[in-house]
Amino acid sequence: MPAHRDPRTSPLLAERPLNHGITRALDAAEIIDGFGTDVAATLDWAVAVGAARPAERPVVDDWSLLASVASVDVAAARILEPHLDALDILDQAHRLDVNVDVALESIGASANSTWGVFAAEAPGMRLDAHRAADGWRLSGTKPWCSLAGQLTHALVTAWVGDDRRLFAVALRPPEVVPHTGPWHARGLPQVVSAPVDFADAPAVPIGEAGWYLRRPGFAHGGIGVAACWWGGALPLRDALLEATRRPGADQLSRVHLARVDTALWNARLALKAAATIIDADPDPAMIAGRVRAIVSDAVETALTESARALGPLPLVADESHARRVADLQIYIRQHHGERDLARLGGSVSEGRGQW
Structure with a gap:
């Protein structure tokens, strides 16, 4: 298959040249052995990309970055997109609640965390949230949790009565058990999207019910x-x-x-x-x-x-x-x-x- 246009020199969506952050992200991707197929290496790259984005930027820059990465490797974009989405959600929540960052530290979240966003629902599976003496807890099963076995943290929607609310959770405590399948996909085989079981797992609320x-x-x-x-x-x-x-x-x-x-x-x-x-x-x-x-x-x-x-x-x-x-x-x-x-x-x- 022929090499296509270089997105660093031919912007895909923006009329102007790509900003330096996007160019640096694509340059860094080029030297990763197994970019898109080596999940751990690609996640490390995604963390660096997320940290390098300017706080104030036009949305077209984010979409140009994602499109440019996907034109190089679809799986890499599939890994990057939810991480950046989670960072954006947390940034929006921070503007509403100055204590969000402090609360995230309680579940071990840091600048080096790798994030997913798990908001899907499925018949026969339900994740409930309840308030305990020491804070919020999650119990139940969440479907379609991409890369849960390799990420450190996730933003997860859970039911509080009849409403859905967003929570931040650590994915590596013993109370959280990611499934390894079923995942027989021939496409995106490395981006396993399977259920996760939560057994009274500690969680941090992000926004009010319905805010997500x-x-x-x-x-x-x-x-x-x-x-x-x-x-x-x-x-x-x-x-x-x-x-x-x-x-x-x-x-x-x-x-x-x-x-x-x-x-x-x-x-x-x-x-x-x-x-x-x-x-x-x-x-x-x-x-x-x-x-x-x-x-x-x-x-x-x-x-x-x-x-x-x-x-x-x-x-x-x-x-x-x-x-x-x-x-x-x-x-x-x-x-x-x-x-x-x-x-x-x-x-x-x-x-x-x-x-």
Whole structure:
């Protein structure tokens, strides 16, 4: 598979050159042996990237960083994104509560912590929070906890009665037991996403009940994931471009390229437009839903068209291409297809998100 554009010299979303922090992050990634496949090394890199981000920055810089990393390695972006999301959530909470940092020290959190965000729900699994004499405790099982066996800490949603509330927890005490599976994935095999059992585990509340979903920046995080999907698909376009330039290439190769090019170009416009309007929009969740749907469709188009145009050879003979396709096929499932569209359509039907 051909080497695609260098995101350090060809910014993916920003019109201006990438800031020095993003360039340094990509330079550091280049010298990591096993970047994206060596989880421990990639997590160490993610901690450094998170620490180097300026406190005040446009959201497009975060999305450009994620897209740029995904264009290099999809799994690395999948590892980086929740860590940065957790840091952003904690920063927002700190602005509301000056004691958040002190409370986090009680669970051993520090600048070197590696973070996940576990907010999924599943039938038959429930994580409850209750207040004990010495603070909050979590009991139950949380599904879909990515890398729980390798992270030090996580932000976890748990039920307090009929409401969900966000808590910070340490993942290495004996009261916390990450499952090792089931995880038979051919894509993102190193990013194990399995349940975690909590047995009266100490936890620190982050915000009030419901704050996690209402908080400023929730929509930013959802679009950040979409930026990863989009950046991860760009090398598929590059492979199609190269195919059109081979001797004997026919018009069909150009049709496949055009379909992918226009789909990804449209997704880029959606990401860029969202970056300029989301902070001023009264309903950012609608923007996030629309952008994720657009980007998801574009990535599905890139996967389908590249498979039809390139055939089986790169899937069996090109390790980088085969891994990228498999990783994207798993990662894009974070968009729930018709269910997400149904929610979006319901919101439009109720009069939300007027143009």
